[in-house]
Amino acid sequence: MATQDSRSILFTHNRPQQGFRLLELTPELEELLTSKDAPTLELKSPSTALAQAVIDPSAQDYVNLCTPTKTYRMRQVQSSNSIHILRPSAGEISKADIKVVEEEAGDEGTLNLPDEAVTTIAKCSSTLELHIPPGGFSAIPFLEKTLRLYDRRNDDNGDIAMGDSAASLDPLDAADMQKIREAVCVDIPVSQAQFEQGWMELCAFVDAGEEVACWRPSARARLGVWRRLVEGAILQGIDIEKQFLVRDLWKSVLDEDEAAEPPFPRPLLEAVVRRICVGDERPALADEVIWASFDKVECVQWVGETYLAATAPVVSSAIGRSEFLRAWKDCLPESWRGEAVLSKLTNGCYKSPDPTTIHFVEPSQREQTAKAVPTGPAAAKAKNTRNWHELLKGRR
Amino acid sequence: MPSIKLHPSSGSSRAKAPNSQTLPNPLPSLLQTPTGLAILELQGTINVPTSNEDEMTDSPNPNAPNPASTFETPIGKLMFPDYSVHNPDDTKWMKRAYLYVGRYQRMTGEVKKLPRPIAVLQRHQGEGGGEELEVVEIVRYKIFFKSRPEPVNDV
Numbered sequence A: 001m002a003t004q005d006s007r008s009i010l011f012t013h014n015r016p017q018q019g020f021r022l023l024e025l026t027p028e029l030e031e032l033l034t035s036k037d038a039p040t041l042e043l044k045s046p047s048t049a050l051a052q053a054v055i056d057p058s059a060q061d062y063v064n065l066c067t068p069t070k071t072y073r074m075r076q077v078q079s080s081n082s083i084h085i086l087r088p089s090a091g092e093i094s095k096a097d098i099k100v101v102e103e104e105a106g107d108e109g110t111l112n113l114p115d116e117a118v119t120t121i122a123k124c125s126s127t128l129e130l131h132i133p134p135g136g137f138s139a140i141p142f143l144e145k146t147l148r149l150y151d152r153r154n155d156d157n158g159d160i161a162m163g164d165s166a167a168s169l170d171p172l173d174a175a176d177m178q179k180i181r182e183a184v185c186v187d188i189p190v191s192q193a194q195f196e197q198g199w200m201e202l203c204a205f206v207d208a209g210e211e212v213a214c215w216r217p218s219a220r221a222r223l224g225v226w227r228r229l230v231e232g233a234i235l236q237g238i239d240i241e242k243q244f245l246v247r248d249l250w251k252s253v254l255d256e257d258e259a260a261e262p263p264f265p266r267p268l269l270e271a272v273v274r275r276i277c278v279g280d281e282r283p284a285l286a287d288e289v290i291w292a293s294f295d296k297v298e299c300v301q302w303v304g305e306t307y308l309a310a311t312a313p314v315v316s317s318a319i320g321r322s323e324f325l326r327a328w329k330d331c332l333p334e335s336w337r338g339e340a341v342l343s344k345l346t347n348g349c350y351k352s353p354d355p356t357t358i359h360f361v362e363p364s365q366r367e368q369t370a371k372a373v374p375t376g377p378a379a380a381k382a383k384n385t386r387n388w389h390e391l392l393k394g395r396r
Numbered sequence B: 001m002p003s004i005k006l007h008p009s010s011g012s013s014r015a016k017a018p019n020s021q022t023l024p025n026p027l028p029s030l031l032q033t034p035t036g037l038a039i040l041e042l043q044g045t046i047n048v049p050t051s052n053e054d055e056m057t058d059s060p061n062p063n064a065p066n067p068a069s070t071f072e073t074p075i076g077k078l079m080f081p082d083y084s085v086h087n088p089d090d091t092k093w094m095k096r097a098y099l100y101v102g103r104y105q106r107m108t109g110e111v112k113k114l115p116r117p118i119a120v121l122q123r124h125q126g127e128g129g130g131e132e133l134e135v136v137e138i139v140r141y142k143i144f145f146k147s148r149p150e151p152v153n154d155v
Helices: A027-034 A048-053 A140-146 A174-185 A192-201 A219-236 A246-253 A266-276 A296-311 A321-331 A334-339 A363-372 A375-383 A388-395 B011-016 B018-022 B051-057
Strands: A008-015 A021-024 A041-044 A063-066 A071-089 A117-131 A148-150 A205-208 A212-217 A357-360 B004-007 B038-043 B071-079 B097-101 B105-125 B131-145
Touching: A008 A071, A008 B097, A027 B105, A027 B131, A048 A140, A117 B071, A140 A192, A140 A212, A140 A363, A174 A192, A174 A205, A174 A212, A192 A266, A205 A266, A212 A219, A212 A266, A219 A246, A219 A266, A219 A296, A219 A321, A246 A266, A266 A296, A296 A321, A296 A334, A296 A357, A321 A357, B038 B105, B097 B131
Parallel strands: A008 A117, A021 A117, A148 A212, B004 B131, B038 B131
Antiparallel strands: A008 B071, A021 B105, A041 A063, A041 B004, A063 A071, A071 A117, A071 B038, A205 A212, B071 B097, B097 B105, B105 B131
16 A cells, blocks of 8 residues: 555554643734734623623623724534644553554564554634624723713803812822723733724723713813803913923913812813823823924814804704804814814714704714625625525525 | 733744743644745544543653653544655645544645745733734644545555
């Protein structure tokens, strides 16, 4: 037989078997894991409460694999085949057992036993596969459920008592805030970068007023900060398009007679500044914003959307278009007024129930309409998949 | 819910598996990995006698390095009939692999490049006592037997 000459390797089963999991890598992950300073990855799932609050229609219990910047959904795919993990072995087996593989001795009385061996040390019946759902991953739905709503306007007493700053605890330093944010991030099943993106997007902030807490300002509160900030900047002659010290902006926001009680916590101002400042100059979330300058385009858009979200959050509260445009312009510094046109707003962020009115559309609702469109290519993709779960899902 | 750390492969994992380091790897070089781990996939299962019964009837080889801790049961032989150590770059050999199970059954298979590399993960205790995972190896090829065994004469 032709095979007789070729080298054969003794194949054995090792006991005790070990436990392994197999994880199919994407090209990016492979690159990341084989790089010189490979980062530690994390397997994250939401806390039970969060999982109930933020329902993922595609999965009930899930685990996400997070790199520092990306998130993947993990899926366990059962295999009808057995997948063995082998390693080289000394092939030390008892003489009695050899009969399983070879005749006890050849004519010359020598054992015809392969001198090299591999042994199976584990058997896996499933592999873990990774995928990114069409909508991607965002920390925002989780942050919205986790963070407390800050909805105090500077011109009233506030719906939520933030406590007097006179009674406030010692101000937190950047490291304290980082620690508090990390504690929030643990329960949110996305990567650190996506968490920070969402945190910044919402202008979330950590404040130690009466108690240390993480807040997300309402649209109304954000708009209040913006108005106050523009007012203060004009009064103090701060050009917000050029670099300014955030410290100076904060001073301009404080009334002279009100110095003891600021209209809103300073971390909120910083969060807003961070959100609308020129992207390249935006410091990492862990670092303090010291210098900033505002990006006109980003700023105008943000103010328009914030205004709309604050005044016309739903269909029933839709406002007149021209009224909205006028109010939007009034929120902007004089030289920016010309920028306030509907085409500058994010696609899909508003709807017009009739030609003269307008209202805001929440990002979560927006995504659903956006998601409805790319199902075509996604469905086509599923047909090419090797995964029969996906194949069958399409046929149902 | 606490997150579980997944550590990239480190030198320490290799140190933990001294066996695979010192033993020569008999597999074709394409299938060799730094830790020596390789993947073999087959249709169906290999039935190995369950531990308790087996230990009573068969005594492990007293000369084995760790008779108490590990124990090997022979299953059969693995062959790459067209592979030549002298010409490892020629990949035609990958088309054919045999797995003899016992003396009279043979499966024919092949060596395949995995469409996506597979990370072999192992669990261990983290510093804080929590569970952590580590990438022990990244495997890019598998030995794959998709057909059913056929009867053969003893080789």
